[in-house]
Structures are given as C-alpha cells and as structure tokens.
Amino acid sequence: MRRFTLIAVPYLWLLALFLVPFLIVLKISLSDYALSIPPYAPTLDFSAGWQGIKDLLSKLDFENYVFLTEDALYWKAYLSSLKIALISTVLTLLVGYPIAYGMARAAPEWRPTLLMLVILPFWTSFLIRVYAWMGILASEGVLYQFLSFLGIVDEPLKILSTNTAVYIGIVYTYLPFMILPIYAALEKMDDSLIEAAEDLGCSRMSAFWLITIPLSKSGIIAGCFLVFIPTIGEFVIPSLLGGSDTLMIGKVLWEEFFSNRDWPVASAVAIILLLILVIPIVLFQRNQQLQREAEG
Amino acid sequence: MRRFSWFNATSLTLGFAFLYLPMVILVIYSFNASKLVTVWAGFSTKWYGELLQNEDFLDAAWVTIRVAFFSSVLATVLGTMAATVLVRAGRFMGRGLFSGMIYAPLVMPEVITGLSLLLLFIGIGLDRGVFTIVLAHTTFAMCYVSVVVSSRLVSFDKSLEEAALDLGCTPFQAFRLVTLPIIAPAVISGWLLAFTLSLDDLVIASFTTGPSATTLPIKIFSAVRLGVSPEINALSTIMISVVTVGVITASILSKRSAVAQQRDEQAAAQATG
Numbered sequence: 001m002r003r004f005t006l007i008a009v010p011y012l013w014l015l016a017l018f019l020v021p022f023l024i025v026l027k028i029s030l031s032d033y034a035l036s037i038p039p040y041a042p043t044l045d046f047s048a049g050w051q052g053i054k055d056l057l058s059k060l061d062f063e064n065y066v067f068l069t070e071d072a073l074y075w076k077a078y079l080s081s082l083k084i085a086l087i088s089t090v091l092t093l094l095v096g097y098p099i100a101y102g103m104a105r106a107a108p109e110w111r112p113t114l115l116m117l118v119i120l121p122f123w124t125s126f127l128i129r130v131y132a133w134m135g136i137l138a139s140e141g142v143l144y145q146f147l148s149f150l151g152i153v154d155e156p157l158k159i160l161s162t163n164t165a166v167y168i169g170i171v172y173t174y175l176p177f178m179i180l181p182i183y184a185a186l187e188k189m190d191d192s193l194i195e196a197a198e199d200l201g202c203s204r205m206s207a208f209w210l211i212t213i214p215l216s217k218s219g220i221i222a223g224c225f226l227v228f229i230p231t232i233g234e235f236v237i238p239s240l241l242g243g244s245d246t247l248m249i250g251k252v253l254w255e256e257f258f259s260n261r262d263w264p265v266a267s268a269v270a271i272i273l274l275l276i277l278v279i280p281i282v283l284f285q286r287n288q289q290l291q292r293e294a295e296g
Numbered sequence: 297m298r299r300f301s302w303f304n305a306t307s308l309t310l311g312f313a314f315l316y317l318p319m320v321i322l323v324i325y326s327f328n329a330s331k332l333v334t335v336w337a338g339f340s341t342k343w344y345g346e347l348l349q350n351e352d353f354l355d356a357a358w359v360t361i362r363v364a365f366f367s368s369v370l371a372t373v374l375g376t377m378a379a380t381v382l383v384r385a386g387r388f389m390g391r392g393l394f395s396g397m398i399y400a401p402l403v404m405p406e407v408i409t410g411l412s413l414l415l416l417f418i419g420i421g422l423d424r425g426v427f428t429i430v431l432a433h434t435t436f437a438m439c440y441v442s443v444v445v446s447s448r449l450v451s452f453d454k455s456l457e458e459a460a461l462d463l464g465c466t467p468f469q470a471f472r473l474v475t476l477p478i479i480a481p482a483v484i485s486g487w488l489l490a491f492t493l494s495l496d497d498l499v500i501a502s503f504t505t506g507p508s509a510t511t512l513p514i515k516i517f518s519a520v521r522l523g524v525s526p527e528i529n530a531l532s533t534i535m536i537s538v539v540t541v542g543v544i545t546a547s548i549l550s551k552r553s554a555v556a557q558q559r560d561e562q563a564a565a566q567a568t569g
Contacts, residue, residue: 017416017434017435019397038419098311101307102300102305105300117312118315119543121319125496125513127498128536134523134524135321229403235406240521257411257503267415277403
C-alpha cells in the first residue's frame with residue numbers, strides 16, 4: 001500500500017502537469033484558429049461522451065503544419081536557430097577547452113577553487129548575466145569607452161542588437177556547461193601517456209592532438225550537446241541581445257502566442273521544435289550510455 | 297608531474313576574466329551617480345535608495361520568494377519520492393513512461409513547458425496567479441531534484457536499509473532513520489537547485505502567471521527590454537551578492553562536514569581494526 005502511494009503521487013503529478021498539457025498542445029496544433037474564447041476550434045464536448053470525442057477527432061487536421069511549411073518565416077526561423085546553435089556551440093568549445101585544459105593542469109590544491117569559480121556564475125540569475133552584456137555592448141557602452149580610450153575605435157559600436165551579440169551572450173551563459181564535462185574528462189587522464197609519447201619522439205603539439213584530444217572526446221561531445229540542445233529553443237538571449245532580424249524559434253513562438261494570439265500555430269511551432277530536438281537528444285543519450293559502458 | 301605552462305596560465309586568466317568582468321562592471325555601474333550608463337558621474341548609492349522605495353519591485357520580490365519557497369519544498373518532496381521510485385521500487389506498470397516523464401522536462405525548451413501548462417490552466421479554468429506558477433515550477437524543478445537525489449541513492453548500500461528492516465523498522469522508519477540521513481546532502485542540494493531555478497525563471501513564469509502576480513524576473517525583463525537601467529543594476533548587484541555569499545557559505549559548510557565525516561570514518565576504521 002505504501003509502495004503504491006509512493007509511486008502514485010509523483011506519477012499522477014507528472015501525468016497531470018506534464019503529459020496532459022503536452023497532449024493539449026498536440027491537440028490544439030491540429031485545431032483551427034477561431035475568433036472565440038478559447039481562440040481555437042473545435043473544443044472537446046465532454047457532455048456528448050464518445051460522440052463528442054469522435055466529432056473532435058474528425059475535425060482535427062494538419063492545416064497549421066502545412067501553413068508552417070508554406071510561410072518562409074517559420075522554416076527560416078528553424079534553420080536560423082539551428083545555425084545560431086551550431087556556431088555558438090563551436091565558439092563555446094573553442095573558448096571552453098583551453099579553460100578546462102588549464103584547470104586540469106593546475107596544482108591539485110587549486111582545482112576545487114577553480115571548479116567553484118566556474119560553477120558560481122551558474123547559480124547567479126541567467127537573466128542578469130545576459131543583461132550585464134547590454135551595458136557593455138551598447139553603442140556607447142563600456143566596451144566602446146574602453147576601445148576608444150585605447151584609440152582603437154572612433155565611432156560607436158554596432159554590436160548590440162545583432163547576431164554577434166547573441167553569440168557572445170550564448171558563449172558567456174553556457175560556458176560552464178562546456179567546461180565542466182571537458183574538465184572531468186581531462187582530469188582523469190593519465191599524464192604518463194603524454195610523457196611516453198614525447199619520449200618516443202612526438203612534439204608537444206602532436207602529443208596534444210594525438211592523445212589529449214582523443215582522450216577528452218567524451219567530455220567534448222557531452223559539452224557540445226549540453227550547449228547545443230538548450231540553445232535551439234532559447235528565448236531570453238535573442239530577445240535582449242539580438243535585433244529585429246535575429247530569428248530564433250523560441251522568440252517566434254513567444255510572439256506568435258503573446259502578440260498574434262494564434263494558439264494553434266504557436267502549438268504547431270512547438271511540436272515541430274520538439275521533433276527537431278529529438279534527434280540531438282537521442283544522440284546525446286546514446287553517447288552517455290556508451291560512456292557509462294566504457295567506464296564499466 | 298603535470299606542467300602548468302604559460303599557455304595554461306593565460307587561458308585561465310582570460311577565461312575567468314571573461315566569466316567575471318561583465319558582473320564586476322555591472323556592480324561598479326550600480327554605484328554610478330548618472331542615469332546614463334555610458335557616463336561615469338561619481339560614486340552614489342542613490343539607485344539603491346530608489347529601488348527600496350519602489351513598491352512594484354518590493355511586491356515582485358515578495359511574490360518571487362513565496363513562489364520559490366513553496367515550489368522548492370514541494371519539488372523536493374515529490375522529487376525525492378520520484379528518485380526513490382526510480383532507484384528502489386523495482387518493476388511496476390508504466391515504469392518506462394514514468395522515467396521518461398522525469399527526464400523529458402530537463403531537455404524540454406522552456407517556451408514549450410510554459411505554453412503547455414498555460415493551455416492546461418486555461419482548459420480547466422484555473423485562475424492564474426501565484427498558485428499556478430507554483431504548480432509549474434514544482435513540475436520542472438522536481439525532475440532536477442529527482443536526478444540529483446537518485447544519483448546519490450544509486451551509490452549507497454541498500455543492505456543498510458535492509459538491516460534496519462530486519463531489525464524491526466517499518467519501511468517508513470527505515471527511510472527516515474537510515475536512508476534520509478545518508479541522502480540528506482543530495483536532498484538539500486536538490487532543494488537549493490529547485491529554489492534558484494524558481495528564482496531565476498522568466499519564461500515559464502511569464503506564461504503561467506496572471507495579472508495579479510508579477511515575479512522579479514518578469515519585472516526585470518520588462519524594465520530592461522528597452523535598455524539599461526541603473527535601478528536594475530542595483531537590483532542585480534544585490535542578487536549577485538546574495539548568491540555569492542550563499543554559495544561560498546554552503547561550500548565551506550559542506551567542506552567542513554566532509555572533513556568531519558572523513559575523521560569519523562577513520563576513527564571507526566581504527567576502532568574495528
């Protein structure tokens with residue numbers, strides 16, 4: 001009996017507040033826009049029983065999905081989200097790897113402190129960390145003042161409200177997710193392998209490419225997925241740092257819902273976004289699984 | 297011996313400068329007397345004064361803290377239950393669906409979680425406000441809690457619990473007296489995580505709130521959408537300091553308890569050996 005309660009309580013909670021809402025989104029994505037409250041049709045008529053459900057099912061169609069493929073705005077937004085996520089993942093890797101590498105080579109008594117310094121920003125508000133860049137990147141912001149003091153630039157910067165600002169924002173906020181798995185992989189590495197390679201005539205550079213990089217592969221892959229997956233649906237960064245021409249699907253969905261109030265289309269946008277995310281998520285799961293098996 | 301090269305030192309210095317300079321700049325500019333962010337007009341704490349007199353912000357802060365408190369407590373209880381089910385309950389009908397529902401919210405984009413919950417609340421005619429945000433935050437935070445707690449449950453020896461049962465404990469007593477003290481650090485960090493996730497959340501709260509409840513992130517977002525504001529700089533500085541002090545205290549405390557535990561274990565080993 002106790003076991004039943006233990007299972008039932010979280011189970012029912014998740015059914016009611018995760019699965020059912022998801023099914024509602026699915027259902028509304030197949031409905032039509034209507035000038036009523038709620039603004040879609042058909043609605044489920046519980047009083048009609050089975051007949052009501054049959055009526056509902058017969059009226060659902062894929063019209064919204066067809067609409068999404070026909071309107072260039074949407075597939076451009078999906079493609080541009082993927083592009084932004086891909087580029088910023090590569091940039092985060094390029095910035096994060098040297099940091100993780102330096103941490104793994106630091107004296108062991110320093111490592112817990114360095115680790116805490118990487119984790120600390122993660123506890124600070126995401127919104128505030130994105131906001132901090134607005135003052136820096138603004139046309140006459142802190143960065144401009146600094147660069148013009150050095151005499152490097154003489155006219156106001158055009159970084160804020162462009163995709164460049166979005167890249168900077170993503171690299172900055174997601175950097176800990178990249179550093180931590182790579183550091184975890186590098187820290188376990190046996191240094192005598194490098195020494196052996198150098199004894200056998202490898203240069204330091206080729207020892208790095210032939211040994212360090214392959215041995216930290218699992219960390220690199222995990223870090224890339226941890227940055228790539230959440231970036232695709234990102235809303236805060238493109239809306240604060242991006243411009244009107246920054247197309248990201250999270251922002252499109254938000255606007256479709258709050259500004260246009262077209263719930264069926266917003267729901268269809270959400271379902272397709274999920275379908276896109278399934279691929280990297282499954283790949284990530286498989287990678288984690290392989291890694292666990294490799295570690296025994 | 298590992299070699300710590302110049303390259304390593306440079307990348308660490310630049311990396312940590314990149315991570316921390318934006319926040320340091322934000323803190324410095326919160327003391328700027330000028331309303332313009334671009335002009336430094338001397339040291340002043342006037343924005344803090346204005347912030348403390350701004351009723352809207354104080355109300356929003358209070359709503360946020362209430363939401364974070366209730367949702368993190370609920371999420372910790374539900375998440376710990378879910379973790380126990382995942383690790384200990386064995387086979388039952390719909391187990392696959394259950395673990396799927398635990399892991400899916402972790403990768404679900406916030407816009408979708410928010411949208412789906414809002415559509416549910418509208419569908420069942422629930423008035424939106426503090427209560428609906430608490431429901432929403434509890435749902436996604438409990439999944440994080442259960443991941444944190446289950447990783448601890450997996451690593452601990454089940455025979456301790458079985459011994460307690462053999463010695464006449466009821467399952468609930470065994471959980472309270474044996475399991476809970478062992479997983480307590482994970483439960484506490486799960487609770488902290490749930491609390492900060494709730495404090496931080498803008499997207500899900502925006503979808504699930506009504507006109508009566510504005511949380512701090514919603515307030516901040518609508519204030520900074522149009523540009524930098526010195527009041528928000530002051531507010532950010534307060535939030536950054538609270539988090540920094542909190543995290544450093546927590547890490548010192550956990551380090552101390554780890555040292556104490558190690559000492560106890562050594563003493564026990566000597567006593568038995």
